[in-house]
Amino acid sequence: MRCNYCEWRCKMPASVCHMYEERDGTITEIYPNQWTTYYLTHAEGIPLFHGWPNHQFLQIGAFNCNASCAYCINSRVAIEPGRKTFCFQLEPDRVVKIAQKANCMGIHFSVNEVTVNLPSALAVAREAKRKGLVVGCSSNGYFTQEAADMMLEYFDFFNISLKSLSDDYYREHVGLKSVTPVMRNIEYLASRTHLEVTTTVVQTVNDHEITAIAEYLAGIDPQMPWHIFRLLPEYKMKDRIPPDIKEISDKVKVCRKILPNTYFSNYIGTHLINTLCPSCGQVLIERICAQSCGAFLSAYNMKDNLCPNCGTEVKMTGSFCDPSLTDGREGKVC
Numbered sequence: 001m002r003c004n005y006c007e008w009r010c011k012m013p014a015s016v017c018h019m020y021e022e023r024d025g026t027i028t029e030i031y032p033n034q035w036t037t038y039y040l041t042h043a044e045g046i047p048l049f050h051g052w053p054n055h056q057f058l059q060i061g062a063f064n065c066n067a068s069c070a071y072c073i074n075s076r077v078a079i080e081p082g083r084k085t086f087c088f089q090l091e092p093d094r095v096v097k098i099a100q101k102a103n104c105m106g107i108h109f110s111v112n113e114v115t116v117n118l119p120s121a122l123a124v125a126r127e128a129k130r131k132g133l134v135v136g137c138s139s140n141g142y143f144t145q146e147a148a149d150m151m152l153e154y155f156d157f158f159n160i161s162l163k164s165l166s167d168d169y170y171r172e173h174v175g176l177k178s179v180t181p182v183m184r185n186i187e188y189l190a191s192r193t194h195l196e197v198t199t200t201v202v203q204t205v206n207d208h209e210i211t212a213i214a215e216y217l218a219g220i221d222p223q224m225p226w227h228i229f230r231l232l233p234e235y236k237m238k239d240r241i242p243p244d245i246k247e248i249s250d251k252v253k254v255c256r257k258i259l260p261n262t263y264f265s266n267y268i269g270t271h272l273i274n275t276l277c278p279s280c281g282q283v284l285i286e287r288i289c290a291q292s293c294g295a296f297l298s299a300y301n302m303k304d305n306l307c308p309n310c311g312t313e314v315k316m317t318g319s320f321c322d323p324s325l326t327d328g329r330e331g332k333v334c
């Protein structure tokens with residue numbers, strides 16, 4: 001019997017991610033409702049720059065992964081031995097109650113790859129939708145078409161990691177066989193849901209691909225939000241040099257002419273995480289880079305997703321959470 005959640009399509013009892021087994025003729029999660037991490041962030045910290053701006057989300061993740069990136073920033077829970085010891089049990093309704101109590105707009109699955117604990121994630125998503133919350137995930141995008149359809153039933157957004165356009169890169173540095181399923185899923189999701197894409201830049205390894213990736217994404221959606229994440233050497237790549245800020249910034253500026261919603265994450269002080277009007281260049285959304293993928297929204301200058309200067313419409317899903325509005329209690333409306 002095969003597991004069809006991701007493109008490994010493992011034949012049981014072999015399981016690349018060690019998260020599923022065959023039980024009574026069905027593919028079953030070995031560790032249902034087991035999580036390693038949950039914390040609060042804003043949409044900008046996901047990163048989600050064109051969806052539900054300034055709203056708070058509960059981020060939750062489990063452990064293990066179907067990939068083995070040499071630069072994994074979450075290797076302690078995704079790859080390294082002993083990661084199961086970080087686990088705690090939370091049933092779906094409990095996760096949703098925590099999100100509601102924390103005044104969250106929604107729930108975001110991240111930290112590890114959502115595909116390896118998909119039944120638990122879907123159970124949370126189902127309950128969250130029932131309670132009116134928004135749901136989404138960050139993923140390496142190596143899931144099958146069948147899994148994509150299961151997620152699309154409940155998920156409102158995806159941030160897919162496109163690590164390179166090269167199969168060789170995926171084999172050598174990501175531990176996956178090919179980029180083809182990832183590209184197929186990006187193309188499939190782009191017309192069906194809110195999609196943002198993230199690319200981790202590894203100096204001297206994939207930085208030469210930046211422009212080609214911008215062109216590829218622009219061919220799918222000229223307004224696709226794309227986050228170029230500056231890798232600070234991690235895990236097995238600790239001996240690598242960090243990406244050159246000036247070099248990557250120059251490339252991001254070139255990419256913005258191809259794909260206007262290109263951003264440069266993980267560089268404190270950069271203005272390249274602001275959203276500009278693609279027509280007149282007016283600053284529409286200002287953000288402050290915190291650290292890693294983290295960012296805060298500091299000014300929101302759009303109304304009805306239109307540039308106030310020239311009226312150009314800008315891609316945006318969901319409403320802006322305005323912190324100056326209150327609902328009469330102590331908290332914010334959003």
Ligand code: SF4
Nearest residue numbers: 003006009010016017
């Ligand atoms: S989710 Fe895990 S068990 Fe299923 S195909 Fe992928 S790696 Fe194999």
Ligand code: SF4
Nearest residue numbers: 065067069072078140
């Ligand atoms: S896909 Fe993400 S969680 Fe999995 S190994 Fe790569 S960086 Fe780590």
